[in-house]
Amino acid sequence: MEFVSNERQWLLVEGNSERVAFLHVYIACQSNNSDDYLKWNEHLFSLITQETLLLRNQGFTILALGDFNTRVGQLPGLEQNTPDTNKNFPMFMTFIQSAGLVIINTLPITKGVFTRFMNGSNLPGTRSLLDYCLRDSESVHTVSSFIIDADARFACGSDHALLEVELSFGHKRSMHWNVHEAIQYNFTSKTNFNKFKENLDKI
Numbered sequence: 001m002e003f004v005s006n007e008r009q010w011l012l013v014e015g016n017s018e019r020v021a022f023l024h025v026y027i028a029c030q031s032n033n034s035d036d037y038l039k040w041n042e043h044l045f046s047l048i049t050q051e052t053l054l055l056r057n058q059g060f061t062i063l064a065l066g067d068f069n070t071r072v073g074q075l076p077g078l079e080q081n082t083p084d085t086n087k088n089f090p091m092f093m094t095f096i097q098s099a100g101l102v103i104i105n106t107l108p109i110t111k112g113v114f115t116r117f118m119n120g121s122n123l124p125g126t127r128s129l130l131d132y133c134l135r136d137s138e139s140v141h142t143v144s145s146f147i148i149d150a151d152a153r154f155a156c157g158s159d160h161a162l163l164e165v166e167l168s169f170g171h172k173r174s175m176h177w178n179v180h181e182a183i184q185y186n187f188t189s190k191t192n193f194n195k196f197k198e199n200l201d202k203i
Contacts, residue, residue, distance in 0.1 A: 004044040018169050021055045025066040030086045038087060045091045046106040052099040056136065057117065057139065062101065064134040065163050068092055071128060077106030082128040092183040096134065104146050104165070111147045133165050183188060 008025040025048060028037040052062055070092040072078065073085045096103065103109060131145055145166035 004047060006041060006049055007044055008066075010055075011057075011124075015169070019058075019060045019063050020167070021052075021060040022174065023052070023062065023064040023066070024070070025064065027066070027068045027070065027088060027092075029069040030088060035087070041088060041091055045095045049071070049095050049098050050184060052101075056100075061139040061142070062134070062136045063139075063165065063167065064132070065165065066132070068132050069130050070132070071130070072103075075103070075106055077103075077108075077110075078129065100137050101134040102137050102140050104135055104143055105129060105139070105148075107140075107143075107146070109146055111145075131161060131163055132165055142167045142169060158178060 007027075008023060011024075013020045013022065022168075025044070028040050029043060031037050048064075052064075055061060061113040068088065069086075069089040071082065071084055071086040072089060072092070074081050074083050095101075133143075136142055143165060145164070147164040149162040149164060
């Protein structure tokens, strides 16, 4: 499938105990003039599905980031998204299901949510998604941060947004917190430690 191979690229990273394959991909956008793009996208989705399964069999976990040009409607976790889908939607969902991937955009960890904004007489303040972060289901727990920087689109003159994802590896999952979020106790000479233990057990 050399004719679509330039529309995707893989970065393979191998550490002491982790092997991660990063996929960046561009799926052709829907055209109102012709459906030729559909066959192109079918081949591209077929290619990245085969490659994803091959890499997973080789022990790599998968992280995909890219412009999938797919409208997914109001999936759970994206209730504020525009309700429409497009012709890329069935291929996108088949790829996700075949490769065992999770749409990170739908998870509570996502900040920013939407990547495409349109303002017009017929579409005042329409918000939607075209760009996605995908992670294999077994490795979702390694995603410690996923941010959609909507403001970055202005800097590059695009209606898309910058996607930033952070992965945390190791025996303990990375947690982001500050002192105001931590549980605090003020111990004094009159502290009732039995009461303290009761409260701690409830937590």
